[in-house]
Amino acid sequence: MHPWIADRTTTFDSSGIRKVFDLAAKLKDPVNLSIGQPDFDVPDSIKEAAIEAIRDGKNAYSPTQGIAELREAIRQEVAAKYSHEDRDVFVSSGTSGGLMLAMLSMVNPGDEVIFLDPFFVMYPALVRMCGGVPVPVDSYPDFDLDVEKIAAAITPRTKMILLNSPANPTGVTASEAELKAVAALAADKKIALLSDEIYSRFFYDGDFVSPASFNDQTIVIDGFSKSHAMTGWRVGYVHGPSEIVRTMLKIQQYSFVCAPQPAQWGALRAMEVSLRGHMDDYRRKRDFIVESLSDCYEIARPGGAFYVFPKAPGDSGAAFVERAIGQGLLIIPGNIFSSRDTHFRISFAASDDQLRRGVEILRSLAGASV
Incomplete structure (x- = not known):
């Protein structure tokens, strides 16, 4: 290793998802069910709002906490959901930026952070960057949020419980009772509760519920990347107790500085855009994938996001993915x-044609009739 490289960078590897993306570039006309971003484009009205901001000269730094208009719109939306006396908001440089700021603001070296396994790839890496200790809690086979398992993982070093519902990679949504129980546990143990809600609008069965409804100290991270197909615009937002928000802003000032200003004006317009048609479409795609594969794969039915996490036939998910790639199908190994x-x-964030072709390949690989 080069002598200048910091030790902290050796505690995690590059994302394996990027390796699949590299493979995709080498395949001719692959069936790509690997990408975790919507398959529709940014709505035109959002594009126009950003273009108008650029033409109007709104191209400089914004305030670190975000443009006042967007912050106020988010604040009103949050206030309508929660009656917390102490809840502030700010605009982050994407939800990934928000996650990093949350970790840097709250996790000390040696602190433990609990989250479910399977987990979003960034979670353990971010914890380790702060010198923290990732504590994954096994949630197989149904990927439920089990408060007893969470409670059993708590030690005197536990600093944070990190929730993600709807979840990446499973698409599973925690029930209101499960979220209420974990929220109460965190409050009782005086443990930080961080809720990654980037897929909150991708909720297909019932209504979305946040643990912030039951624990007024919950720090919530959300954004526009997935819901409005704005993954490259890097606009997220955070709301939580004001002292935590102030600390996160202090770190943002010396790191990301601010989210891109023209993109923030686009996000402001995005708050007026109805997503019902897209969500109905994704519910239909979810149903198609689950119904088409449930007879030949073990699947926990996803209630949100745009992912399915089936059990692979054989002893290795990674080996199965290699076989799938050999047939021109790009999916992500669960490990x-x-x-x-x-x-x-x-990922069922793909065209109907891609989904049909993907189902044919997966059924063939499972030895089922097409």
């Missing part, structure tokens, strides 16, 4: 998101 190598992730 990227987990300590287990038993599953694989499908």
Whole structure:
């Protein structure tokens, strides 16, 4: 290793998802069910708002906390949901930026952070960057949020419980009772509760519920990347107790500085855009994938996001993914998101044609009739 490289960078590897993306570039006309971003484009009205901001000269730094108009719109939306006396908001440089700021603001070296396994690939890496200790809690086979398992993982070093519902990579949504129980546990133990809600608008069965409804100290991270197909615009937002928000802003000032100003004006317009048609479409895609594969794969039915996390036939999810790639199908091995190598992730954020072709290949690989 080069002598200048910091030790902290050796505690995690590059994302395995990027390796699949590299493979995609080498394949001719692959069936790509690997990408975790919407398959529709940014709505035109959002584009126009950003273009108008650029033409109007709104191209400089914004305030670190975000433009006042967007912050106020988010604040009003949050206030309508929660009656917390102490809840502030700010605009982050994407939800990934928000996650990093949250970790840097709250996690000391040696502090433990609990989250479910399977997990979003960034979670353990971010914890380790802060010198913290990732504590994944096994949630197989149904990927439920089990408060007893969470409670059993708590030690005197536990600083944070990190929730993600709807979840990446499983698409599973925690129930209101599960979220209420974990929220109460965190409050009782005086543990920080961080809720990653980037898929909050991708909720297909019932209504979305946040643990912030039951614990007024919950720090919530959300954004526009997934819901409005704005993954490259890097506009997220955070709301939580004011002292935590002030600390996160202090770090943002010396790191990301601010989210891109023209993109913030686009996000302001995005708050007026109805997503009902897209969500109905994704519910239909979810149903198609689950119904088409449930007879030949073990699948926990996803209630949100745009992922399915089936169990792979055989002993290795990674080996199965290699076979799939050999047939021109790009999916993600489950061991990227987990300590287990038993599953694989499908993204159904794809065209109907891609989904039909993907189903044919997966059924063929499982030895089922097409």
